[in-house]
């Protein structure tokens with residue numbers, strides 16, 4: 001995902017080398033001043049010392065600015081790519097994996113935006129460590145070996161304790177996953193919980209409470225251990241300095257000036273050592289985030305052939321389904337629902353009602369009709385001759401209002417509402433002119449009642465001016481008066497205007513307002529009746 005070019009690596013090196021040399025010059029000067037080296041006790045040394053600090057500061061500012069720019073560029077570019085991928089993902093993928101995956105992918109991207117800093121820190125810290133060791137070796141090889149061995153031992157004990165906690169960390173993560181599930185129930189099911197004292201008691205006493213109790217103990221243990229091992233670096237450093245101050249001179253490995261130099265170097269490299277140790281956790285997080293993003297990219301793979309800007313076509317004449325089949329691929333489930341084979345022809349201007357019991361496949365069929373689901377088998381023919389690719393082209397002819405319609409917070413369509421006469425007329429027609437008093441976008445996107453929001457969606461759908469209108473139980477949320485108006489006035493008007501209407505409905509009182517009734521059962525069309533056949537229509541039972 002984040003690919004480093006040769007130029008980027010060169011830039012990091014170009015920064016890290018002078019930065020390390022400058023930092024090391026600071027130690028070198030301090031060492032010599034402390035040990036009373038006359039060459040370093042001259043007046044101009046303060047200017048040299050200050051110049052090094054200022055230069056080092058400016059170098060860091062310039063580099064950090066570039067690094068920041070680079071990190072944010074990568075982050076925002078990848079965020080845009082992610083949304084592009086989400087918009088192009090098939091509906092079935094979204095349904096199978098759940099929206100939660102998008103949120104975690106976004107979180108993972110944020111983690112990754114730190115990668116450039118971390119790499120730069122790693123390179124600088126490593127360079128500081130190497131130069132510090134070289135300096136110590138130049139002063140005394142055996143002392144440098146003793147100090148290096150002690151540093152390695154301290155780092156090893158840190159990693160061993162850290163890794164021993166991985167099982168506990170995984171268990172805590174599992175507890176937290178359940179916890180977020182309960183929180184979700186609590187927020188989304190707030191009304192249902194408020195209605196039942198038993199439910200409130202049970203969610204608290206049997207789920208949320210025990211989950212939090214178990215997490216509390218584990219969280220404390222993990223944090224306590226992490227706190228303790230983080231102290232290893234602090235107290236380990238004191239131990240190391242004690243060895244240098246007392247142990248090494250006692251063994252005759254270092255003199256007084258050597259001790260001062262060693263202590264100064266150790267104090268200086270303790271920062272980079274700490275960085276390197278702590279960075280291990282960051283790298284582990286990167287690896288996990290990388291794995292998850294890769295999996296996300298694979299699961300939500302973009303199909304390159306997808307046409308992204310469909311043109312509205314008004315030349316619709318007919319659509320024909322030939323042996324169309326579809327089945328939900330549910331892992332580890334034997335009885336997955338299968339739709340089809342569906343054979344059906346819809347002609348321009350027809351009003352078709354789709355009926356059938358719960359779970360008979362009406363919405364699944366609508367999803368195929370609108371190109372949201374890709375059929376596993378069969379052919380879709382539009383205007384008698386052109387066989388079309390349902391993924392990209394079906395939507396050219398259709399607009400749909402689903403049962404769980406959504407009114408966007410902003411206008412993502414090509415039409416404008418302001419000063420739009422047609423919009424004003426539609427508001428009156430849908431009897432929303434008393435609720436929406438002006439033609440401003442925000443007025444059309446306020447909080448509506450369910451029935452009003454469906455009427456607003458109808459206005460938006462009609463403004464799209466597509467020849468085929470698909471409605472999934474649109475009238476179910478309307479009051480009896482408007483429902484009657486919809487079936488008896490609006491549908492005939494839409495038909496007169498040349499629209500083709502395919503509506504899923506349970507309103508048997510209005511079946512006579514369709515040209516055809518198509519009944520689904522167990523994923524198959526079991527009846528396809530013309531409404532002229534009054535007797536058969538009367539006998540239809542859902």
Ligand SMILES: Nc1ncnc2c1ncn2[C@@H]1O[C@H](COP(=O)(O)OP(=O)(O)OP(=O)(O)O)[C@@H](O)[C@H]1O
Nearest residue numbers: 095328330337356357358359360361362363364365
């Ligand atoms: N995303 C999905 N994954 C797996 N199975 C699904 C999915 N969506 C629906 N189903 C199953 O497919 C079958 C048909 O569902 P569908 O929603 O098409 O029925 P419907 O006729 O619209 O029902 P209703 O009148 O209740 O809205 C049901 O058995 C349902 O459980």
